[in-house]
Amino acid sequence: MGSVARIILQRLVLGLLTLLVVSIVIFTAVNMLPGDFAQAILGQGATPEAVDAIRKDLGLDQPLVVRYFDWLAGALRGDMGSSFAQANFASFVGAEAGERVTVLDQIAPRFSNTMFLATVTAAIAVPISLFLGVLAALYRNSVFDRAANIFTLTSISSPEFFLAYILILFLAVLNPVLPSLSNIFEGMTFADRLEKTLLPALTLTLVVTAHMMRMTRAAIINLLASPYIEMARLKGISPMRVIVRHALPNALAPIINVVALNLAYLITGVVVIEVVFVYPGIGQLFVDSVKIRDIPVVQACCLIFAAAYILLNLMADILSILSNPRLRHPK
Amino acid sequence: MTRLSRRGLLQTGAAAGVLGAMGTRTFGASHSEPKRGGTLRMGIAGANTSDSWDGRTHSDSYMIMMAHGCVFDCLTEVNAAGELVGELAESWEASPDAKVWTFNLRQGVTFHNGKPFGADDVIESLQMHVAEGAKSAAKPIVSAIAEMKKMSDHQVQFTLEAGNADFPYLMSDYHILMFPAGQVQEAIAGGIGTGLYKVESFDPGVRTVVSRVDSHYKDGRAGWFDSIEAIAINDSTARMNALMTGQVDAVNRVDFKTEPLMRANPNVMIFEVTGNQHFTFPMLTNVAPFNDVNVRKALKFAVNRQELVDKILLGHGAVANDHPIGPANQFYARDLPQNSYDPDKAKFHLKEAGMENLTIDLSASDAAFPGAVDAAQLYQASAGAAGITINVIQEPADGYWSNVWLKKPWCACYWSGRATEDWMFSTAYEAGVPWNDSQWDSEDSARFQELLLLGRAELDTDKRREIYHEMQAIMSSEGGTIVPMYANYVDAASSKLAHGPDIGNLWQMDGSRIAERWWFA
Numbered sequence: 001m002g003s004v005a006r007i008i009l010q011r012l013v014l015g016l017l018t019l020l021v022v023s024i025v026i027f028t029a030v031n032m033l034p035g036d037f038a039q040a041i042l043g044q045g046a047t048p049e050a051v052d053a054i055r056k057d058l059g060l061d062q063p064l065v066v067r068y069f070d071w072l073a074g075a076l077r078g079d080m081g082s083s084f085a086q087a088n089f090a091s092f093v094g095a096e097a098g099e100r101v102t103v104l105d106q107i108a109p110r111f112s113n114t115m116f117l118a119t120v121t122a123a124i125a126v127p128i129s130l131f132l133g134v135l136a137a138l139y140r141n142s143v144f145d146r147a148a149n150i151f152t153l154t155s156i157s158s159p160e161f162f163l164a165y166i167l168i169l170f171l172a173v174l175n176p177v178l179p180s181l182s183n184i185f186e187g188m189t190f191a192d193r194l195e196k197t198l199l200p201a202l203t204l205t206l207v208v209t210a211h212m213m214r215m216t217r218a219a220i221i222n223l224l225a226s227p228y229i230e231m232a233r234l235k236g237i238s239p240m241r242v243i244v245r246h247a248l249p250n251a252l253a254p255i256i257n258v259v260a261l262n263l264a265y266l267i268t269g270v271v272v273i274e275v276v277f278v279y280p281g282i283g284q285l286f287v288d289s290v291k292i293r294d295i296p297v298v299q300a301c302c303l304i305f306a307a308a309y310i311l312l313n314l315m316a317d318i319l320s321i322l323s324n325p326r327l328r329h330p331k
Numbered sequence: 332m333t334r335l336s337r338r339g340l341l342q343t344g345a346a347a348g349v350l351g352a353m354g355t356r357t358f359g360a361s362h363s364e365p366k367r368g369g370t371l372r373m374g375i376a377g378a379n380t381s382d383s384w385d386g387r388t389h390s391d392s393y394m395i396m397m398a399h400g401c402v403f404d405c406l407t408e409v410n411a412a413g414e415l416v417g418e419l420a421e422s423w424e425a426s427p428d429a430k431v432w433t434f435n436l437r438q439g440v441t442f443h444n445g446k447p448f449g450a451d452d453v454i455e456s457l458q459m460h461v462a463e464g465a466k467s468a469a470k471p472i473v474s475a476i477a478e479m480k481k482m483s484d485h486q487v488q489f490t491l492e493a494g495n496a497d498f499p500y501l502m503s504d505y506h507i508l509m510f511p512a513g514q515v516q517e518a519i520a521g522g523i524g525t526g527l528y529k530v531e532s533f534d535p536g537v538r539t540v541v542s543r544v545d546s547h548y549k550d551g552r553a554g555w556f557d558s559i560e561a562i563a564i565n566d567s568t569a570r571m572n573a574l575m576t577g578q579v580d581a582v583n584r585v586d587f588k589t590e591p592l593m594r595a596n597p598n599v600m601i602f603e604v605t606g607n608q609h610f611t612f613p614m615l616t617n618v619a620p621f622n623d624v625n626v627r628k629a630l631k632f633a634v635n636r637q638e639l640v641d642k643i644l645l646g647h648g649a650v651a652n653d654h655p656i657g658p659a660n661q662f663y664a665r666d667l668p669q670n671s672y673d674p675d676k677a678k679f680h681l682k683e684a685g686m687e688n689l690t691i692d693l694s695a696s697d698a699a700f701p702g703a704v705d706a707a708q709l710y711q712a713s714a715g716a717a718g719i720t721i722n723v724i725q726e727p728a729d730g731y732w733s734n735v736w737l738k739k740p741w742c743a744c745y746w747s748g749r750a751t752e753d754w755m756f757s758t759a760y761e762a763g764v765p766w767n768d769s770q771w772d773s774e775d776s777a778r779f780q781e782l783l784l785l786g787r788a789e790l791d792t793d794k795r796r797e798i799y800h801e802m803q804a805i806m807s808s809e810g811g812t813i814v815p816m817y818a819n820y821v822d823a824a825s826s827k828l829a830h831g832p833d834i835g836n837l838w839q840m841d842g843s844r845i846a847e848r849w850w851f852a
Contacts, residue, residue, distance in 0.1 A: 033729060034727050034729040034730045034734075035729035035730030035733065039730050039732070039733040040729070041381075042732070042733075043390070043732050047765045047766075050466060051733065053466065054466075085379075085380065085381030088381075106380065109534075168572060168576075172572075172576050173576055176576065179576075179578055180572050180573065180576045181374075181562070181564075181569075181572075181573045181576075181578040181579070183537070183562050185534060185537070185538050186534075187532075275565075275566045275569065276568070277569070278374075278563075278564050278566070278569050278573070280534075280537045280538075285380060288379065288536070292381075
């Protein structure tokens with residue numbers, strides 16, 4: 001097990017380095033976009049004096065490198081700062097720095113909403129995909145296999161918003177069983193929250209199922225040609241048992257990897273779904289912030305997204321090691 | 332997504348006040364007797380995560396509807412029919428030179444936290460806009476006040492730097508909300524006003540819930556709902572969907588493309604008004620060739636306005652006449668000769684300028700107004716017939732207002748209009764003001780600039796009408812801005828709702844006061 005601990009440590013250090021690189025790339029990329037926060041927030045009212053005043057307030061008149069290291073120094077202390085919008089507003093009402101709404105205050109509720117949606121989706125999508133994958137492997141090339149493939153591939157190939165509208169049409173307009181508006185808020189009961197989240201979660205399920213299901217199917221079928229499976233079959237074990245008991249454990253590594261990849265996608269890539277269903281997740285906050293060039297919020301969101309990928313991949317690797325005795329006990 | 336919602340729209344524009352203008356009278360809708368009850372759920376575009384209850388920062392429709400339209404009051408109000416009435420002020424009177432204004436305040440009004448409303452609140456609320464470091468959009472209005480004097484607990488006297496007959500209208504501006512004196516900071520944090528609805532919860536850019544106060548000075552004439560839930564829905568498809576599936580009772584900014592489908596739905600009513608919002612093509616008149624009035628005239632005859640209304644607004648608008656005064660203004664010159672598409676006249680004026688043909692650049696981006704680039708291309712096609720070659724330059728939307736508008740000699744722009752003629756002219760057409768996007772202050776604008784100052788201090792309505800009609804005529808024939816069209820406000824509501832005989836046209840959603848004026852039938 002010592003080797004696993006070492007791998008985790010190594011990966012975590014590498015992950016931190018990745019986050020640093022991500023933060024540099026995002027910072028420069030946002031700065032390369034035309035316009036800055038002052039111009040974006042002032043719109044038509046962007047007189048040179050007003051733009052200069054806001055830039056000075058927020059330190060946007062400093063060189064890029066200085067601003068980056070200021071931000072980095074804060075971030076290393078765990079202080080992600082205040083969003084430009086909040087800082088600008090605070091200078092307006094004369095609020096002290098301590099009273100400001102920080103980036104973390106803004107992100108926390110949005111992030112927990114995003115996690116809720118991702119969890120609900122995963123709770124639906126992962127079991128369905130594994131189940132379908134196993135069945136498809138079991139009855140490979142049958143009508144069922146073909147049908148499952150065609151259905152999931154069609155849904156993964158369609159744009160997300162299109163799937164969302166189809167589901168809205170069938171489940172909210174023609175048969176009003178689910179609300180088309182997923183405006184969840186604090187203080188809702190869990191049941192209400194779940195009901196409001198169901199339609200976006202179903203849409204996302206359609207988006208991610210194909211990937212996981214086909215990977216499960218392929219990994220299992222790949223193993224079915226192995227001698228030990230043939231041995232199991234010759235012993236007269238039922239096909240279902242061959243797959244679930246003998247093939248599936250050995251196919252877990254690639255399946256875990258693809259599940260992790262899709263979970264990361266659920267956390268970072270669902271802006272379109274959030275917009276269509278008016279779901280107050282982190283994606284909308286992120287897009288709004290990019291629009292007004294609110295760098296502190298953009299940075300924080302990107303770090304969360306990058307961290308989600310890094311941690312989920314790390315977790316996937318660890319789980320695949322643990323699921324594979326050969327990797328658990330390297331020679 | 333929310334192209335019209337851009338901060339600029341409101342920042343530049345639209346405060347309240349339709350001097351005796353025409354609210355749009357609608358027929359067919361059920362005019363039942365108003366009754367109390369129910370929760371109005373609205374899906375509103377124009378919300379931002381940076382929203383707050385600070386009236387100075389308001390620039391987009393969501394906060395205007397929640398603050399100006401629900402939680403806070405102003406001194407004056409423009410009613411649905413377009414007349415100026417008192418809100419927190421009961422009455423007002425001016426000195427003969429329109430320089431000294433005395434406002435009598437309503438008695439017995441309290442803020443949501445129980446504090447009684449009085450003269451101190453008015454003075455402190457106004458001073459917020461000129462405080463050190465405050466970047467209020469209403470600063471020009473308040474800084475024109477030389478002195479504010481508390482005459483008694485319920486009387487305030489304002490002495491202006493110069494006479495301004497429109498002063499009471501300016502006090503209906505949605506930025507100039509009344510906050511409790513000494514508690515401004517708490518009031519901004521929690522939304523403590525004197526309005527019909529008090530704040531229950533406020534999640535910026537996501538959702539706001541307000542509930543009816545138990546008793547209010549508007550009882551019996553406004554505020555019929557028990558509570559209001561405003562959901563921020565910036566995406567137009569999602570907003571239309573929410574109304575169509577009955578998740579909300581009213582939405583603003585109906586998507587023109589889906590409007591026919593919504594109209595076909597029996598559970599939905601569309602309400603559409605033509606106000607002062609207009610789209611423009613300002614030319615910098617201090618730059619050649621636009622310094623030649625004949626070139627400007629040629630361009631006025633080279634645009635097919637009706638085509639722009641039909642194709643860019645899909646009919647949801649009206650042809651405009653190269654001046655910024657709209658049907659919601661009191662002194663709108665209805666009978667002015669209409670500039671219309673006439674390639675021969677355009678050629679004639681071009682010849683007057685000593686040119687056979689002309690090649691010019693027109694900068695446009697959809698940041699200016701939705702469809703601006705298409706509009707520029709239509710202009711290009713129609714001007715071609717008059718020997719004018721327009722190169723349409725598509726500018727990036729980001730930084731458009733900083734890098735293109737006021738900088739490029741000819742570009743696309745929009746204005747949401749102003750409640751009063753003087754306010755509109757002095758914002759964008761008076762010599763020397765920062766937003767003068769046509770820089771029309773040369774010799775040939777002398778009469779216009781002179782009239783502008785005359786009109787401001789004139790209290791006599793007939794004389795003012797004459798002055799403003801003449802100004803519109805001058806701008807229309809010689810001014811430096813092409814104003815091809817007014818864009819309508821198109822909103823929609825569930826047919827369960829009912830409203831009074833008029834719908835305000837100063838701003839979207841019944842002058843942004845749907846929560847006050849409408850009820851469940």
